[in-house]
Amino acid sequence: MAVVEHVDVVIVGAGISGIGQGYHLQTRCPDRSYVILEGRAAIGGTWDLFRYPGIRSDSDMHTLGFSFHPWTDAKSIADGPSIRTYVEETAQTFGIDRHIRFGHHVKSAAWSTEEARWHVEATGADGAAVTFTCNFLCMCSGYYNYAKGHAPEFAGGDSFGGTIVHPQFWPADLDYAGKRVVVIGSGATAVTLVPEMAKQAAHVTMLQRSPTYVVSRPGEDKIANWLRTKLPSKTAYGVTRWKNVLFGMLFYRTARRKPERTKQRLLGMVREHLGPDYDIATHFTPRYNPWDQRMCLVPDADLFEAIKAKRADVATGTIERFTPAGILLASGEEIAADVIVTATGLEMQLMSDVRFSIDGDPVDLSKALQYKGMMYSDVPNLAYTFGYTNASWTLKADLVAKYVARLLNTMKKRGLRQVTPRIGDAAMEAEPFVDFSSGYIQRAAHILPKQGSRKPWKLNQNYALDVVSLKFGSVDDDMMFSNPASERTIAA
Incomplete structure (x- = not known):
């Protein structure tokens, strides 16, 4: 029988987003346990995967770097190996690396309302099936397929x-x-x-x-x-x-x-x-x-x-x-x-193609509306990280990580176990997730969620506005806190 391990939070991905999420969890929610599931054998995500000549960031490291761990190299536009070393050093400095399980590829996540838990099924480093349960799930796995790039067939x-x-x-x-x-x-x-x-x-x-x-x-x-x-x-x-x-x-x-x-x-x-x-x-x-x-x-x-x-x-x-x-x-x-x-581009992949379900019913995230650029309508206790198209990825990842900590602390304070974005507006119009004409976005339009016609369902694509919304804004905007903790749950 497969061993089931429980933690308060499961983070999927040990790249920049996952390491940042781990830091903010252990800093702002020190009483919560977490694990980072990484499908590859190393820290770094994008910066470990890509090894082509000259690989570098196209964002400056003062915004791509972590807010809590200053980038101190003279070069602002850094090469890939330097970024990978920086991410590894950050994880080691703050003890985040001790929470990482390498070679763990997540296949599915099933939410149980009765338990107020996600059941996360993965393939372990040895190829065997492993199961984790958690109260909150953070998808920090990026937005493209690591196993396959966009490669059109050319005649001849x-x-x-x-x-x-x-x-x-x-x-x-x-x-x-x-x-x-x-x-x-x-x-x-x-x-x-x-x-x-x-x-x-x-x-x-x-x-x-x-x-x-x-x-x-x-x-x-x-x-x-x-x-x-x-x-x-x-x-x-x-x-x-x-x-x-x-x-x-x-x-x-x-x-x-x-x-x-x-x-x-x-x-x-x-x-x-x-x-x-x-x-x-x-x-x-x-x-x-x-x-x-x-x-x-x-x-x-x-x-x-x-x-x-x-x-x-x-x-x-x-x-x-x-x-x-x-x-x-x-x-x-x-x-x-x-x-x-x-160099024909990336193949986008929504949340690593993980299969999601709620109380036994499959969830099609392409039919959902995004909430504050980090959650989905009617999907409980799940956050995802998707950076800006017009600025550094880490700026948004940092705000999402802090907001998740706010939600966790709010649920604990209120004695509730579930938080779910609810639209509650029949007149809400759906719009494309990203207003961008790039090929990789257009090719993936059918798998991406939509955004709404008003806030908090409409993306800002603006760091200053997101600071106001995610750092200082109310956590109750179109959000339902529910699922009271029973005495048995509290005792456990």
């Missing part, structure tokens, strides 16, 4: 005589030195790979179907580094964090209110890097407005420097098919290649 793929790789599954032994490389894509992964691979490859071509907004930013934050010499580390970190948050909010707001002006400014910055003779209209002018999709950040203009040095170039067009020697475009142009990298 079998005929190509070289090597084809997907960045999500980078071979550790891939040798591309002195070879011709084509990177298919124009997103964050592509603009990271191109300048890094160009350091060793004979030549690298970024082949895109359509352009993305690309913005250069210094790899180091001079103000942050100066503040650290004048103020205590935590104070300097907090000031820098809010500086960067407010600047990002201002830029986003300006871009949405004055898209044409912002567009011309962004293109003007690219022109300053590449010169007046470069064909910016073809290769760096998107067909959409700024922030209709996430922008690509390049630290210290590394992509532009590689292009200027003739070590890399950009080709814009539609792929007709792969050939034995490279890629044939619909225009008739053929790009020679020894290595093709398909």
Whole structure:
């Protein structure tokens, strides 16, 4: 018979979100037990999974870092290994690593109203089925499929005589030195790979179907580094964090209110890097407005420097098919290649495809409305972490973790065991979960929950507003606290 282990809170995922949730639980709810179930064999989530050349953040570490553990490196735009080390060191410093069960892949979660518990079924590191029960479940597993990237089939793929790789599954032994490389894509992964691979490859071509907004930013934050010499580390970190948050909010707001002006400014910055003779209209002018999709950040203009040095170039067009020697475009142009990298994006996965049920009835979360960007309508004692599309992921993860602690403490104070978001408004209209035209969002629209037409069912996508809502706002907004604890429960 399978062993059942009970804890107050189960956290799924030991990446940035899960480690942050663990910290806030043990700090704000020290009387509550918790376990972190991690399907992989290491801490770090995204930053442990991706190992392609040049892997780095496209958000500054003063906002991507934990609010409670200052990022102190000089580089603000950090590489993947440094971020992974930082997350591991954070978990070790605060003893969070002792709560992690590696190799535990969660398969299903069933809520029992009578018990006021989730029954979480997982596969253990040895492949055997294991069961955990908990009073509250926190899904911190990210938003994409770790086992599968988005990999469209290209005609003639079998005929190509070289090597084809997907960045999500980078071979550790891939040798591309002195070879011709084509990177298919124009997103964050592509603009990271191109300048890094160009350091060793004979030549690298970024082949895109359509352009993305690309913005250069210094790899180091001079103000942050100066503040650290004048103020205590935590104070300097907090000031820098809010500086960067407010600047990002201002830029986003300006871009949405004055898209044409912002567009011309962004293109003007690219022109300053590449010169007046470069064909910016073809290769760096998107067909959409700024922030209709996430922008690509390049630290210290590394992509532009590689292009200027003739070590890399950009080709814009539609792929007709792969050939034995490279890629044939619909225009008739053929790009020679020894290595093709398909940086074609992610495959979104809602809460790791865990099967949810309530009192025996399956739950389809795509039919639910999100609540405050962290819970679902009519689903009790469940929180999820989904970061901002226009700012650092950790900013939202931090607020969600603190809010979960508020809910737990409120339930304990009131002697209640269940908290459930309830709409209670027949006139509520459902809207898309994310107002974003990016391919990975559009491909997953059918599996994502919806948002409502009013708060607290409408996403803010604004850190300052979420601080007001989640840190200082009422926990009773469209929320039902129920399921009184019996004397037997209290005694147990």
